[in-house]
Amino acid sequence: MGRGCTSRKYIVFTVLTLSVIVCSAPDLIFYLLVGFVPKFWNQKFYKAAGLMYSCETVVDPVMLVLVLEFEREKRGILKLAKKLCPQCLPSKRTEDLIKKVDAATDVDNPPTLDQMAERYDVSEMTIRRILSKNLKSDLLKKTKTHALSNKQAQQRLDRGPLFLKLLGGDRWKNVVPFDEFWLSMNDCGGIRDCYYRKKGKPVPESRTKNLKQTFPKKVMCAAGVSYSGATGIYFVPPTNKINSAFFLNNIVKPMVEKDVPRFFPGEEHKVILHFDSASSHTTPARGQWYNVEHHRRILVTERHIHKPDWIISLPVRDSTRLGFPHIRHSHHHHTAVQPHHLRPVAQQRALCPAAYMPNRSLLHGRVTIVLIGPLGHLPYTPVNTFINIFIGISVLTWINSAVIFANFAISVDRWLSVEFVVKYRASITHRKALVAGILTTFGATLILNVPGSIVFRNNQHFEPCAGLRTNALPGDVVFLIWLTVKGPVLFPLLFLSQLRIMIVAVRLKLQAYRRRHRLEVLPAGQAPPCEILVIYWGSFMCSMTIVFSTLISNIPNYIMIIVKGAPPSARLAGVYMTLVQHCISPVIYLLFWPLYRQAVIRLFRRVRAVVRAVIKPNTRVDPHSRKRRQPQIPQIPG
Structure with a gap:
């Protein structure tokens, strides 16, 4: 019984399957013909297939x-759009309307788009089309600017260089701008401008209206901001009377005693406080406090017109009154001795050891070219041989190592300044940079060169016939290690530091590039390789030129020293190749570094002033004086 039922089920299932296949056979055959026919069959077959299928x-x-x-x-045969017959509708952009819009927009105070649309009874889009297509004009926003008179413009031109000189160098990082502001209580505990409507529950009418408060509750505050952070917020009680004494005792002194030491530890004498010239800031009482505490005030002639700012500089003298007992006192008057943070930028930059690198390199080139050539033609005597070996090998090797170490120190300084921006730039000073430069450039090279020159003195030879001074290999590994440690070992580190600088700089440059071109869609979210190359090379062309010249000029010399059996002419060519970096480094600095170029120009001016003083002793010439062209006063309509 069970076996018979099972056989019947199989029969019924088979019959249903065959019926489904038979019913769907025409559809299956047609879709197979349409989807898998060869591409060389023409369209007539499809029409025939459609006719057969329709039967x-x-x-x-x-x-x-x-x-x-x-x-x-x-197949590329697109269906054309359906052509409509002419609608014969009248155009809103008539000649009369175009003339009216042209006349309305050609005035000093033109109307807006919605005003013109309402005036001429057309849509705003019609006005836009008239402006863009008929008049070929654009709608732009006016630039906000100061309305200055001729006298004010002349004052700005005269005081601008003084104001920029005051904030020159890194002194802008020590400025703390300070100002007052109002905080409205509606911002935190006022009535919100929103409400919620729930299904099935009526909303009271009072919730749907936004009542504007004419006189909201406010509180007056004062705060400052600087490169190192923001100061605390000082609240002014509403019942107190605001005058110079209140401002001085409750705002200025607490900020000087609490916030300034927190942001500028050990450098409080460099801080410049910046206030506006409100009545409570410029009273005689506050000016007397400035004089008592020996603060420096910025005169009116040093400030921009229409920028009524009041700047004071924290002093070194009498700092214990302000809560700085750890600062060393100065017994000179503040106006007699110019403080460090008010010196010219060139005097501060002169302490940087990086500025001496091209001078050392040029010194190496001058010593090599001026002394080595004549020394090679001296008679062959023991004294002349010692002079050639000492100056031609020991001294020049030390100078060459000093130049390589200076280049490495500069690269490490640049890498630290871009890798650890805040921490490194906040901790580094001119004195630290000077000590690090002297120890790295002179101390380390002396320690590495002097003992090796004494130990391997028997391996230094002078060939008077060829004029070649070489260090012969003694056959052990110690000499090779000493030769490598003096300079070549720094080449990989120099390359890695420059590579890291390149990576960080290119990333920042690409971020800035994408921010400027965020509307442009770049392929696969990346910039083209040519743009990356331009961004990189435009930023590091000068630095990488120095690095490449160092590598190209030093590697052949070390190869000729290591290779045994090299002819004297090849070794002499390798020695002369090292002069390339020393002759080209000052040129590269003059071409690509404006600060170095300005320093060289100032040096030549001082030399010229000294020469003129020697030639004409009765005339007094200031080397820093420079005739400036009188600026033209812009004529601003009244």
Whole structure:
């Protein structure tokens, strides 16, 4: 019984399967013909297939049309848009309206788009089309500017260089701008401008209206901001009377005693406090406090017009009154001795050891060219041989190592300044940079060169016939290690530091580039390689030129020293190749570094002033004086 039921089930399932296959056979055959026919069959076959298919009992003409349109698109035959007959509608952009819009926009105070649309009874889009297509004009926003008179413009031109000189160098980092402001209580505990409506619950009418408060509750505050951070917020009680005494005792002194030591530990004498020239800031009482505490005030002639600022500089003298007992006192008057943070920028930059690198390199080139040539032609005597070996090998080797170490110190300084921006720039000073430069450039090179020159003195030879001074290899590894430690070992580190600088700089440059061109869609979210190359090379062309010249000029010399059996002419050429970096480094600095170029110009001016003083002793010449062209006063309409 069970076996018979099972056989019947199989029979019924088989019959249903065959019926489904028979009913769907025409559709299956047609889709196979449409989807898998070769591409070289023409479109007539599809029409014939459609006719044959339409003769069947089940017809789907919509599917047939879609399939045929899909095949046309695959073959590149696009369906043309349906052409409509002319609507014969009157155009709103008439000649009369165009003239009216042109006349309305050609005035000093033109109307807006919605005002013109309401005035001429047209839509705003019609006005936009008239401006863009007929008049070829754009709608732009006015630039906010100061309305200055001729006298004010002349004052700005005269006081601008003084003000910029005051903030020159890194002194802008020590400025703490300070100002007052109001805080409205509506910002935190006022009535919000929103409400919620729930289904099935009526909303009271009082919730739907936003009542504007004419006189909201406010509180007056004062705060400052600097490069190192923001100061605390000082609240002014509403019942207190605001005058110079209150401002001095409750705002200025607490800020000087609490915030300034926190942001500038050990450098409080460099801080410049910046206030506006309000009545409570410029009273005689506050000026007397400035004089008592020996603060320096910026005169009116040093400030910009229409920028009524009041700047004071914290002194070194009498600092214990302000809560700085750890500062060393100065017994000179503040006006007699110019403080460090008010010196010219060139005097501060002169302490940087990086500025001496091209001078040392040029010194090496001058010593090599001026002394080595004549020394090689001296008679062959023991004294002349010692002079050639000492100056031509020991001294020049030490100078060459000093130049390489200076280049490495500069690269490490640049890497630290871009890798640890805040921490390194906040901790580094001119004195620290000077000590590090002297120890790295002179101390380390002396320690590495002097003992080796004494130990391997028997391996230093002078060939008077060829004029070649070489260090012969003694056959052990110690000499090779000493030769490598003096300079070549720094080449990989120099390359790695420059590579890291390049990576950080290119990343920042690309971020700035994408911010400027954020509307442009770049392929795959990346910039083209040519743009990356331009960004990189434009920023590091000068630095990498120094590095490449150092590598190119030093590697052949070390190869000729290591290779045994090299001819004297090849070794002499390797020695002369090292002069390339020393002769080209000052030129590269003059071309690519404006600060170095300005320092060289100042040096020549001082030399010229000294020469003129020697030639004409009765005339007094100031080397820092410079005739400036009188600026033209812009004529501003009244």
